[in-house]
Amino acid sequence: MQDFHISDARMRGLGARLSRTRAVVWTVIAVERLWPLFLPIAVIISLFLSLSWLGVFRLLPDWGRFALLGVLALGLLASLVPFRKFRLPSSPDVDRRIETANRLEHAPLLTQTDRLAAAADDPFARALWLEHQKRMAERLSRLQGDLPRTDIPERDPYALRAAAALLFVVAAAYATGPQSGSVLDAFRAPVSTSAHVAARIDAWVTPPPYTGRPPIFLTADANREKTEFLVPENSTFSVRISNGSGGEALTVTKSADGQSVGVESGEENGVVQFAHVIDGDSVVELSDGSRTLFSWSFRTIEDRPPVIRFEGEPRRAANGALELSYFVEDDYGVTKAEARFRLADEDPNVRPLYGAPEVPLPLPRRSSKDNVAKTSKDLTQHPWAGRDVDLTLFATDAAEQVAESETKRFTLPERPFTNSLARALVEQRQVLALDANRKPRVKAMMDAVLLWADEMIANPAHFLLISSIRSRLDIARTDDALRGVVDDLWEIALIIEDGDLTAAERRLRDAQEALRQALENGATDEELQRLMDELRAAMRDFLREFAERALQNQDSLAEIPEGQMMDQMDLERLLDQLEDLARSGAREQAQELLSQLQNLMNNLQAGRPQQGQDDSMQSQMRQQMDQLGEIMRQQQELLNETFRMNREQQGQQGQQGQQGQRGQQGQRGRQGQQGQQGQQGQQGEGGQQGQGMTAEELAEALRQLQQRQGQLRDQLQDLTEALRDLGIQPGEGFGEAGEAMGEAEGALGEGEGERATGEQGRALEALRRGAQDMMQQMQQAMEGQQGNQPGQQGQRAGRVERDPLGRPRATTGPDFGSDVEIPDEIDTQQARRILDAIRRRLGDALTPQLEREYLERLLDMR
Known part of the structure; x- marks a missing residue:
């Protein structure tokens, strides 16, 4: 077993x-x-x-x-x-x-699977077969x-x-080499063996967007033979290769150290692209294996850091606002400027509740010749008002380069308080705001005021306000709660001092600031319209409350002579002009006009006339200056009307050219072109000319303009003679203005509207120069006369008198527009037509992408 x-x-x-x-x-x-x-x-x-x-x-x-x-x-x-x-x-x-x-041998494998026949049931045969299998298995x-x-x-x-x-x-x-083929070559059309012939190579340099410069196409026909280019620093060099061999390489060699750097390529849809930022003088080579395809040498224009400095000392405006005049310059324009303050006697051991005031600075207009800007910021509400501060101006350009000015130390303007109680509250407010650790001292001073309330607080409402703020101060535990107390102390002091006038003034300044920011940020016409409505409402409220307060002093109001009273119509016209500029796209000029409006509000004050101003000679000078201002106004109206008549005349000539003599092709082409201009002029007027004028009506209108121009010239001659009688020598500007008026009169008589418009513009500019010279001579004469009067020597030296709106007083003459250049009606219409043409071109689906980008940059530069 x-x-x-x-x-x-x-x-x-x-x-x-x-x-x-x-x-x-x-x-x-x-x-x-x-x-x-x-x-x-x-x-x-x-x-x-x-x-x-x-x-x-x-x-x-x-x-x-x-x-x-x-x-x-x-x-x-x-x-x-x-x-x-x-x-x-x-x-x-x-x-x-x-x-x-x-x-x-003997098939041992087959033996293992074979079986005895069914008839072989002999035990001996079975044992013999098993023995045979055993022996075969051993093999x-x-x-x-x-x-x-x-x-x-x-x-x-x-x-x-x-x-x-x-x-x-x-x-x-x-296959790992640059010249190898691809499996896809068997299933696509073959390319030429000369890669530099069949391949399309486009190379260009894109300057930084803030430079405003267009791209330079290196492979264009005009630049194909050039090898050296002058480009701004940080420009982007780009190469695009179509149907190339795939073995192209780009190498950049710096001129400073001679080191060569290979530029990695990118491939998209079979197109090889290279990109490299040029940050210094360098040589760029494009090669295909051992063969150089192109070589370009670039010299870079260094992007200089901006420059900012003070143009005069910081000063206090009539309303207490801080006025700054500063110079800003950069090779490609400054993107941001700000004023940073620091306390002169800053103590690191105190716990202030407020930081330094933040004052962003508006930038000068792009068209400014002197790069000087002015700003006004009311910081009288800030707790630092009345303290010595160090002021530094900072400017940042588009390349993030920062420049700073020298540091000026001065006393930050503060609001004067005549009420002793209001002044005491403001002083304790400043103590608490500068150091929260002095809260017990402020509480003790307020307790003293409340203790002697019968003698120090005349109005019961004021007593309740001070008691309430004293209770809030007692329970204030956090800095936020203390800041709330500081803010309320200021409001209480204003209520005690001025009542509700400051609220109207604050609304006016907020409306001005909101409009200024909207102009800088390129707001929509709907947003500008809403802000203009708010500004008008705030202006009316402010003027109404200011007038009510001025009526409290009838004696002072009665002493103001005629010509120095505030005229609200001037403000309305100024607001209308501001709205037209903003909606027509002249945003920079609108900002300048808004700045002028802020200066008017800053200088708004109930002035008293000086003694000795109404003598005979000064009265005559005022009359002559008023007459000059009227001449300039009439000349401006003549210029506008002549411009419209010229466009009407061109329109009629264009219609005659389309219907007229077909045999005279040269004259017909010229008149046809004038006809197109006339039709565009009529469309730009928006229906102002109605259905047009007949030839007889147009001739009569030109004759009347000629007569008015001649009368205006005679008035200028009478003015110059009157000035000589007063001992004032008319400048060269008046002579040039008279000559230009004569040329304009002759051009109108000959029907040459375009030449007349140019001469009238020259006459208006000459009048402005003559007016400035006349005002200087008059001011010197009046200062000399006042210097001889007892008790008035030196009172007016170096000071220009202004009316309540900040305009020159009648003693110094009208404002001839030399401070701010405001576009006239012709400039506004031209600006609108240009903007409409740009927008129509952008709306055309067939406009090339490169032209679209250029037009968009033009809109951004408005």
Whole structure:
């Protein structure tokens, strides 16, 4: 029984080894049969890849490429035919292969699976058969597999398969180079072997947007022969290569140190692109392998830091606001400017509740010749008001370069309080705001005020307000709560001092500031209209309350002579002009006019006339200055009317040219062009001319303009004679103005409206120069006269008298527009037409992208 069990275990182990051997041998036979069939396919595929990587398909013409692909395709199909004879190994095939490989005789493998015949039930025969199987099994204890043996050498006696493998290895190594081909070359049209001829290379330099300069196209026809360019610093150099070889390289060599740097490329949809920022003088080379395609030399324009400095000392305006005049300059324009304050006697041990005041500075207009700007900021409400501060101006350009001015030390303007109680509250407010640790001292001072309320507080409402704020101060524990107390102390002091006037003044300043920010940020027309309405309402409220307060002093109001009273119509006209400028796109001029309006409000005060101003000579001077102002006003009206008549005249000439003599082609072309201009002029007027004028009406209108121009010239001559009688020598401006008026009169008589408009503009400019010279002589004469009067020596030296709106008083003459240049009606109409043309061009879908970008930059520069 034991032997029988041992034989069974040995038989089971033998069976497992036999199964593994049969699996290995089955795989070997399958490989032997499959490899000869697959080898032709592998050779054809390797040939296709080798030819693609070596660039053969890229070099062949279309017919050659198609023929080669056809041959390879036929070969591939032919190599698939032998697969029909492929058969998987059977079990007898595997057994025979094992017996052959191990040199086994008498079929020992077959013996293990054979069975005795059913009739052989003889025990002796059965024992004999088992013994035979046992002996055959002992011969199978050391079975081994066999290696695949194909007949490839017999089929390929010359070893051509090795040549295909060697070609594949060489092509795979070549595929990593810049000149290699691609598998896709077999399925797309070939490119020319001369990459520099077939490839499209576009190179350009884009200056930084803040420079406002257009791109420079290096490969354009105008610049193709140039090799040296002058570009702004930090410009972007770009190259775009289409249908290139793929081996292009870009090298940048710095002129300063001679070091060369390669620029990495990017590829998108088969297009190779390079980009590099030029931050110094350098040479850029574009090469294709060992051949240089282009070479450019760039010299950079250094982006200088901005410059900012004070133009005069910081000073206090009439209403207590801080006025600053400063110079700002940068090669490409300043983007931001601000004023930074610091306490002169700053103590690091205190706990302030407020930081330094923030004052952003408006920038000068782009068209400004002197780059000088002015700003006014009311800081009287800030707790630092009345303290010595150090002020420094900072300017930042688009390249984030920062410049600072010298530091000015001065006393920050404060609001004067005449009421002793209000002044005491403001002083304690400043103490608490500068150092929260001094809260007990402020409480003690307020307790003292409340203790002597009968003597110090006349209004019971004021007593209730101070008692309430004293209770809030007692329970305040955080800085936010203390800041609320500080703010309320200021409001209480204003109520005690001025009542409700300051609220109206604050609303007016808020409206001005909101409009100024909207103009700087390019707000929409709807937003500007809303802000203008708010400004008008705030202006009316302020003027009404100011007038009510002025009426409390009737004596002072009665002493103000005629010509110095405030005229609200002037303000209304100023607001109308401001709204027209903002809506027409002249945002910078609108900002300048708004600044002038702020100066008017700052200088609004109930002035008293000086004694000795009403003598005979000064009265005559005032009359002459008023007459000069009237002449300038009439000349401006003549200029506007002549401009409109000229456009009407051009429109009629254009219509006659379209209907007139067709044989005179030169005259017809000129009149046709004038007709187009006339039609555009009529459209730009928006219907102001109605249905037009007849030829007789136009001639009569020009004759009337000629007469008015002649009368105005005679008035100027009378004025110059009157000035000589007063001892004032008329300047050269009046002589040039008279000459220009005469030329304009003659041009109107001849029907030359365009020449008349130019002469009238020259006359108006000459009148302004003559007016400035006349005002200087009059001021010197009046100062000399006042210096001889007792008690008035030096009172007016170096000081220009202003009316309550900040305009020159009648003693110094009218404002001839020399301070702020406000566009007249002609400039406004031209600006509107230009803006409309730009917007129509932007709305055209066929406008090129490059032109769109340029027009958008023009709109941003408004």
